[in-house]
Amino acid sequence: MTRFRPLLAASLLLCPAWAGAAAIDATQLSPLWGVPFAGILLSIALCPLLTPWFWHHHYGKVALAWALAFMLPFAALFGVQAAGGALVHVMLEEYIPFVILITALFTVAGGIYIRGNLRGSPALNTAILAIGAFLASFMGTTGASMLLIRPLIRANDDRTHRAHTVVFFIFIVSNAGGSLTPLGDPPLFLGFLQGVDFFWTISHIFPETLFLVGALLLLFYALDWFYYHKREEIRPVDPTPDTRGIGFDGARNFWLLAAIVGLVLLSGFWKSDVVFHLAGAEVGLPGLVRDIGLIVVTIASVRITPASVHEDNQFSWGPIQEVAKLFAGIFVTIVPVIAMLRAGPEGPFAPIIAAVTRADGTPDPAMYFWASGILSSFLDNAPTYLVFFNTAGGDPQRLMTELAPVLAAISAGSVFMGANSYIGNAPNLMVKAIAEERGVKMPSFFGYMAWSVGILIPLFLVMTFIWFR
Template identity: 55%
Template sequence: MPGVWSRRGIACLGAALPSLLAGLLAAGPALAAPAEGAAPVLSALWALPFAGVLLSIALMPLLAGHLWHHHYGKIAAGWTALFLLPYALAFGTGHAWHEFAHVMVGEYLPFITLLLALYAAGGGVLLKGSLVGTPGTNTALLAVGTAIASLMGTTGASMVLIRPLLRANAGRRRKMHTFVFFIFLVSNIGGSLTPLGDPPLYLGFLKGVSFFWPTTHLFGEFLFCAVLLLAVYWVLDSLAYAKERKAPIAPAAEAAMHADHAEAPPHERLAIAGWVNVALIGAVVAAVLMQGLWQPGEVSLLGQPIGLERVVAMLIFLAITAASVWLTPAGIREANGFTWGAIVEVAKLFAAIFLTMAPVLAMLKAGPAGPLAGLVALTSDPAGQPIPWVYFWLTGLLSSFLDNAPTYLVFFNLAGGDAAALMGQGALTLAAISCGAVFMGANSYIGNAPNFMVKAIVEAQGVRMPSFFGYCGWALVFLVPTFILVTLLFF
């Protein structure tokens, strides 16, 4: 069957590519040729490669799993080529190279080096001790992760706690919901209180939003979502736990904890091994903060201007990765079930996502002059005043499928782009944009990078996770009603 699906998948993809290529090329002449140095004006048709990437991630694991798991990097690269090659033919190789280099230098390389450092360091922190996946233990782990995500970032908190949660629940049969709620809370909502927590807030910090503004202005929304979702999770997990056979659960958790030992103690107090990686995670956080406080000027990389502080930060992230690999005992990574597969998958797929997403973001940035003008017009009332709840939902829904950091920036600029004004009379609008970007990044696997990393790590341990649309269904049932209540209470 996998072979049949592979042949069918290749045949369908091959049949679709020529017509898509022709459609994109046809869009080019219909547009005015851009002036030298000016960005081309794009039609909505240029969003098709991005849609292709999303549909491939969503459908191919279900319909052509063998093909996808062996060739997902090639498929992602194919969709990227279906954007860049027609773009070069329609607007010139200079514009195509500029777009590629701009995305790689300005967005992708800072993104992936940060994730790599956190992934390596997080995988070298081992929470030792007897953890058994009872509803109380699981809820406590989710609560701790939610609390620390604003201090060490959603990615850092996710990488440190996902493996202890996996080990604690090794003997559970009903546990998928635990990792779904982990993504909701630790990988997203927990990062809403400081610029260190989630990339959208960090961009706001770079634009002039004060460091503790999210802490004071988003705390109510954060607390409401965290308490409500933790309570819902505890009820769900209690119902699931009541159906489990209790006898194997604790021994399986102990066996997962001590998989590399011939004999394991019956109980072990909680302790942390790999403290050097805790220090390295602290160094990552310091490097992130450094970029907002030290800005010595710009340099050129691949022909693109980039702040020297960002280049230095990328080098620091690579050095932290190397230090983590060098200094972490192999036994710690083995006990964590650490592999490099998840970060490799994220690196390949998000390169395609970032590149094919560029035209969609350009359409949003075009504002009233772009093809998404109707969407942009919804953000203001007839008097021209911003409508906070619309900003919350538009920023959030687009952050669910676009990267939430540039989406935040688009709506930040659409609301005026003046940090002082937005922190003052525009505070409700800025809170809506911030909450939409951070909270609703949880609505899909690609809304925020830790989501996909958690999914990949959990599946690498042999635990089934929902499909792309299945996960969106979980979000529709549990997150969307929560966000409706947030709208009614706060916006």
């Protein structure tokens, strides 16, 4: 059993209540414990290509199988109590709050129907993407994505080429647009909870955001103009009938969106010493109030939204179910991976930690940008942000002043590069699922990455040389 103690120590690192007074040493954790996480990523990437029917009907079982591939060996080695504690910790402190928030945003935004038959011209499509980028920092990338993806698809349902529009929507609305406030993306919200000022991000990475969003909008307009002027682009019959004017049905849900924003802000600003303990997991009173409030908002949205609005929106629970099931497996299997990152320069991922430090011992903003970004492309970007936040010292006052370029690099990398893959950020998968439900033939996992590597990576390289040297 002694050779397995590092794994136990790493698990204790994620659930401090298990450790008691024992010293924690996660420096000898074997990288093999990351195999289940790699397995679920490969399943998401390959199964839709190789076995689409099986994946469509059994992706939840696949996610469960990989979660058990980590949990069962852990339980066999360290006991059911330790395994149960790990599960309770990751569910209560990370996964359940995450799912509650995105479910609330998905439900409320899905209860708002934008009336009218918009015509998907290059100018209109670009305008929708720009509006979405603005809204994302104030109602979250999930909220903005769920509000606008349906009318955008409907506006282009008479066009032959539509996948590129959804891909750029993921780039801009589901990721880059959420970089300006803690409301926009979970990594920034975690930074806010750690003590980063609410308006710090907008004052320090606004130029980077403006450059990235502006460049993507220009590239999209050029590509969409090219497709729009192809002879076979516009279909003879528009599937969406013409209606008079543009308006909103289910507009009462805008008040519920405001309630979501208020609850999230409240949980950040409200400090309380009241903490509830369950099997080693800690649930603070502000977070509990936020989550209960979000559940109430979700139920209220379902009750007050007319059935006709959901029908017009072609609203279904399929996309959120897919995200919830896949991310349940991701959150469980990511436990040992995050532990290996947190082990620091003495752990298995020492080369990653060393790469972000210059020879003179000072942090390298460019490497922080790329390290946090690349990991956020495939790991959950929220804990990845926290890992590098702590790697850089973890002192919010010092990071906001003396080390401001480093914090800006971590923030930008974690948010922007969530667009590099379908699993980099939760809205990516939801948007993909909604688009496919409406007949848009979306790129495969690797096909999407061909888009991101070809378009985003060159822009990130330019940003590195301008802002993160």
